[in-house]
Amino acid sequence: MAREHSTILGRDEQWARLDDTVHATGRAGALLVLRGPTGSGKTALIEAATKNWLRHDVQVLSLSATVPTPRMFDTLLEAVRRRVDDHRRAPELLETVAAAAQLRQHDAGSSLCNPLPLVHELTRALTQLARGQRTVLVIEDIDHIALESASALASLAHGVRAAGGVVLTTVGGTSWGAHQQLVNLADSVLDLPPLPEDDVTALLARWSGGQAAVDPATTAALHAALGPLFGNPRTLRSTVRALRSEERLVIIDEHLCLRPPEEPIALTADHELLRRVHDCGPGADRIVWTLAVLGEFDVNDLPVLAETADVELHACGRVLDRLVRDDVLRETSGRVHLPVPALGTALAREGSRTPRAVHDALARRMLAQHERGGAVDRSALAHHLVAAGPESGGRSGVEVLIAEADAAARTAPTRAAERYRAAVARLPGSDRRLPRLLEAMTRLQLFQHRFRELADDLGTVLPALLDAFPPEDGPEGPAPYGSDDAATLADLAICWFLVQLHEGRITELHHATRLFALVTTRDENTDAMRRFFSALFRGRVREATTTLNTLFGPFSSEQDETRSTTALDAVLMLLNAAEGEHEEFRQTLAWWQRRHPKRHAPDTEQLREAGSMLDHTTALELLLGNHHDGQSHHGRSRGYRGVLHHYHTGEWDTALSTARSLEAARPHARSSLAHHLTRVVAAEICAARGHFRRAEEWLARIQHGFACGHLVAWVRCGLRHRRGHTAAAVADGWRDYQRHRDRGSTAGLERLLERLIDYSVRIGDRDGAERMLEELTTFEARHRTPSAREAALIAGGMVRSDPTSLREGIQLARQRGDAPRVAHGCAAAGDLLDEPQPWLHEGYALVKRFGSSYGRGLFSDLMRSRGIALTRSRGPKEPLSSTENRIIDLVSDGHTNRQIAMAVQASEKTVESHLTKLFARTGYRSRVELATARLEGRLPNG
Structure with missing residues (x-):
């Protein structure tokens, strides 16, 4: 029977070396040590190898060094006894088994203090087995062997190897012990390193039920939480199972996602690291938890750690040393840190701990020292006060927060915003400093585009201010604040209103409008606000914009132009940039620049483009400046701006x-x-x-009546066309265009018209294409956005066969970095121009990078129709993974996806995902092309 090639995911190299050793020609024996930390997959690898060896007439005997010595050797004796009847040299084997059994009967009830006689007989028996049939003796966990048994086990292993058998031992670490003599005898030591990320991803898909591919963000979250244990199969598997049981793994867009993404991941309650923590003695869990909260700690500050963790100083030092020695904590240049954040999360769950308690203890300690006149790091104190919550610090804490926030406002706006927030949360509504602090906090939050957080902050603080205003007919007057403070509060009310609107908190808007009404005295506010809401909820965007400008504009113009407003300038600019015509935009920009002569003028092209796709984050950054100081921004990396980019x-x-x-x-x-x-x-x-x-x-998932309907219509039109219903796509798209245009929404209008023109040309409707081009040209003349200009040039070049217009539109899109539009223009140029090759090759490279199978098919058809050879990739820059190579081999052998999935121990969806990525990376479009490339040696690792 020919030996089959087998693999185990992520351990191909170790599998091959084990398999080659067992099946090596000749009868030479071998002693192998398989080394890897707990959970690295030693047992899984041995189990898979054992199944394979048994299929190929190799006999395998196993024992574990973790059991007491008598039982360990008894287990081996019983395994040998079961093979007596099947062995060709049964008399000799029976003799040795009988001798061993007699020894055990003589020592019945004893602890087998001297195991060597028994081991001698067992070695003779195993020698008989190895001479008649290829034999593997597996001894697991030799690092747990008792000292008195180590020499006997080494003697057994040496004897089996001398008889031509293979001895495979496993060890968990590199520490010295009784097992070291076995390691010294080994012919080879195979280390199991952490699994590579590609293999981890494949395993995650399998362990999560094989229902979907794993989203990269989920993999990244696990990597961040598990640190060096990310490549440890047992830890990964148990963690994924726990997340599934907690219903935190959900399928979104056919991918397994973590919900909620920001919630930390914990190790399971039975994980070895937790056991190590508890084995380190009383207080170890509090020490590790404190370090988990603080991130790292200087060993010279041990008294602070002991006090914060509530552990006696001497005991704290002793436990800390053991935690480092047991690799729970790690020390580098005098700084101690926790390498596995998920351990800290598990300890928090175990003891119902919150980070606030740690920060509060440190804040109280530092405040007491500060009040005694001692030197403290005020910035660190402010950090702990922020994290400790509004109940911590008292009056002196508020003063520290305000002073540190003012000091950091220019150099570290993220920290300053956090400190202003903490101070505001501690002040009563009647405090006269509140308007100034609220304005500073809001301005910094806007700078950093933290809209959801700002909506929460203002929603917490501003309603309390409503109670600070007595009734209009009351004897105390309109407010306890001066006119400047009232103007600031009006600005804050506007800002609150807008962030509520931005975050979809429609039901809370009336609080913001009430506050605005209280700090202004114009009677027409109520009617104007009613008109605004009516227009907004009915999708009449232009009317809503005009009404809002009318409502807030006059109040703004009455303000002192030297005062820094929080949101009003940005609001007016943002609404005009989003949907305004060019002349309206120009006038508003001139007004804004007069108000802010010292502020750097925004890039108007970028601002208009941001407005054309309602990218409010980019628009605000252009208006207010980029105040990113290197610290993370909540939601920024996951926002619409990032997706659009x-x-x-x-x-x-x-x-x-x-x-x-x-x-x-x-x-x-x-x-x-x-x-x-x-x-x-x-x-x-x-x-x-x-x-x-x-x-x-x-x-x-998009809400019915979504105000920016042109963008939805743009996508629906493309979807219908790609499904083969181009005429219907044009008819329905034209109706959508007219309906949304009449409602005043223009975001995405030029993209929809551009698509309608392209599809009209494809179906031969030149009259329709001309009519739509006229609409697009009119829109571009009135709005003059970069996107509209490019769309008009490319569409005009297509309809009127104008190479100059087409080239100019592509070049502008290329300069702006709109790769999908460049690809669209390249397709049009490749179909129209006399020298199509560079255009079609550029477009094909782009759609291949997009991973668009539809786009690749389109360009392939165009190249064939123009007589141009298809481009071929020379292969990926990165080498193919072991799993990818295995899949390609199986594809070359004609296996189906289901057969491949069984062979590589993955789901069919995972195999399909691998094939899709392979097609994208290599430039080949089919399984046949991929197999041919493998056979011809045009793929790496082939």
């Missing part, structure tokens, strides 16, 4: 992962405008890749 640059996998993370973060909350826009872009990517059902599911 990755869509334009062609990083579509990242865009979809970001969209899925946002979806997982807010599964039940009312969706904001940005959330809906993210879904639009995700649907467009799925449709362009030919994943039509996924595109439909993204569109189904």
